[in-house]
Amino acid sequence: MNKIQLPFDDQTILALKVGDPLYLSGVMVTGRDTVHKWMVDTFIKKTRPPAGDDLQVYQAIQPLLAGSCIYHCGPVVSGLDTQEYRFVAAGPTTSSREEPYQGDVMRHFKxxxxxxxxxMGPKTLQACAEVPGVYLHAIGGAASLIAQTVKRVLGVYKLEFGVPEAMWVIEVEDFPVVVTMDAHGNSLHAEVAQRSKAVLDELLAKA
Amino acid sequence: MQDLTSEILELVRLTSTDLPPDVEAALREATQAEEPGSAARNALDTILMNVELSRRNSTPICQDTGTPIFFVRYPEGWSTRQLRAQIENAVAEATRKAYLRPNAVDSLSGKNSGNNLGDDHFPTVHFEEVEGEALTIELILKGGGCENVGAQYSLPNAALGAGRDLAGVRKVVLDAVHKAQGQGCAPGILGVAVGGDRGTSYLASKEALLRRLDQPSDDPELAELEQRLTQEANQLEIGPMGFGGKTTVLATKMTSLHRLPASFFVTISYMCWAYRRRKMTLRNGQVSYE
Structure with a gap:
């Protein structure tokens, strides 16, 4: 149960619970702040019309994302001049900034x-229950180590967003994560926040 | 004037890829406090493996190589204009060599400059002329995740019951640690400035981070509060990465500034565990690093 081959299936997702360590292998796509806003504005809320290669990129990423993972990551990439891309450092970025978008993006792209x-917060937790899906925590700052699990860069979309903000399509092997939000409404983050708040209140009551 | 571009490039490489020994030692100590097999323990073990790998392969510890913040102390006679140009050249070259991620984004157009050079404040360089012969350059690479959870409070703060004294300072710092949860890549290091105006207070909170982890404040009252804050922050059991656990904060570094009668700011700069700070010293034409 520890090793997972992407894409997921519903049965696998439903069996996962908070605290499970996993090693992921397969194809996933990076996407962070600019990508989430672009997805929501262009294809979900449609507050801006598609421009440039938006529609081609949309078609290309749909099959990559369905059943798989979006990785909040802005990597350090070598080979930018030769286009022989290699991930040099690729840890996760803070996910909470995508909270306004993530649930809708999960539903739209499955x-x-x-x-x-x-x-992440309650909106994403709700989407995890519906899609169904999970939030997987990678180790922040463990960038060299995670980059070693990226075996190949298969392509890149929207490089004009900048290297950190582009969508990098990567093939990973034994990428280490921990389930911290599951499809059954459980969130380690909500638990820790609540427990630590009780301690904080005690400490604030002291001189 | 000596051209230090290649020496500064080495400073950037070292800072991005080789975690200082005092930080690594503190992380090693923190692993002992966590239950074997727990998510917190696994996170710390992974962090230490990554530290070793980055050092061996000369690759960035964290992909967010942050805002490069330089503190330059130079003897009389150096040109800060030329030093800035050398720093900028070194930063652009370090980006080309993938020691740094291109991180300078135009806030209006959204365009990434691609080489870590932006306006007059990117990279950030603080200059100070000093007595003596030695020129020192200290560099901190401070990532966005931890910068985003930094906070500034104006005392008194009724909601937290925090008055205009060190007891009030203690309360707002604990509140900031709680609000940060694991988002600043705990276990973190707190740089805390008491006083100043909004701007000087933020700068001083970052300068406080230049001290070694085992070096307390010179002020006995602040030194005592530093220890207490670290210990009490760890009682929150937010833990490494916010997974729950014994170590949330590795150390607290405090400083104080004069303030206006009307103002009482407390500023917390949260530094992630990937506390990348290094120093180069030029003395008698010889460069050394620590």
């Missing part, structure tokens, strides 16, 4: 795994 750090 994304079943969101990888990042720091956890």
């Amino acid at each position: 994304i079943q795994g969101v990888i990042g750090k720091g956890g």
Whole structure:
């Protein structure tokens, strides 16, 4: 149960619970702040019309994302001049910034795994229950180590967003994560926040 | 004037890829406090493996190589204009060599400059002329995740019951640690400035981070509060990565500034565990690093 081959299936997702360590292998796509806003504005809320290669990119990423993972990551990439791309450092970025978008993006693209750090809020937890999906916590700052699990860069979309903000299509092997939000309404982050708040209140009551 | 571009490039490489020994030692100590097999323990073990790998392969510890913040102390006679140009050249070259991620984004157009050079504040360089012969350059690479959970409070703060004294300072710092949860890549290091105006207070909170982890404040009252804050922050059991656990904060570094009668700011700069700070010293034409 420890090793997972992407894409997921519903049965696998439903069997996962908070605290499970996993090693992921297969194809996933990076996407962070600019990508989430672009997805929501262009294809979900449609507050801006598609421009440039938007529609081609949309078609290309749909099959990559369905049943698989979006990874909140802005990598350090070598080979930018030769286009022989290699991930040099690729840890997770803070996920909470995508909270306004993530649930809608998961539903729209049927994304079943969101990888990042720091956890997400109630809207994403709700989407995890519906899609179904999970939030997978990677180790923040462990960038060289995670980059070694990226075996190949298969392509890149929207490089004009900048290297950190582009969508990098990567093939990973034994990418280490921990389930911290599951499809059954459980969130380690909500638990820790609540427990630590009780301690904080005690400490604040002291001189 | 000596051209230090290649020496500064080495400073950037070292800072991005080789975690200082005092930080690594503190992380090693923190692993002992966590239950074997727990998520917190596994996170710390992974962090230490990554530290070793980055050092061996000369690759960035964290992909967010942050805002490069330089503190330059130079003897009389150096040109800060030329030093800035050398720093900028070194930063652009370090980006080309993938020691740094291109991180400078135009806030209006959204365009990434691609080489970590932006306006007058990117990279950030603080200059100070000093007595003596030695020129020192200290560099901190501070990532966005931890910068985003930094906070500034104006005392008194009624909601937290925090008055205009060190007891009030203690309360707002604990509140900031709680609000940060694991989002600043705990276990973190707190740089805390008491006083100043909004701007000087933020700067001082970052300068406080230049001290070694085992070096307390010179002020006995602040030194005592530093220890207490670290210990009490760890009682919150937010833990490594916010997974729950014994170590949330590795150390607290405090400083104080004069303030206006009307103002009482407390500023917390949260530094992630990937506390990348290094120093180069030029003395008698010889460069050394620590």
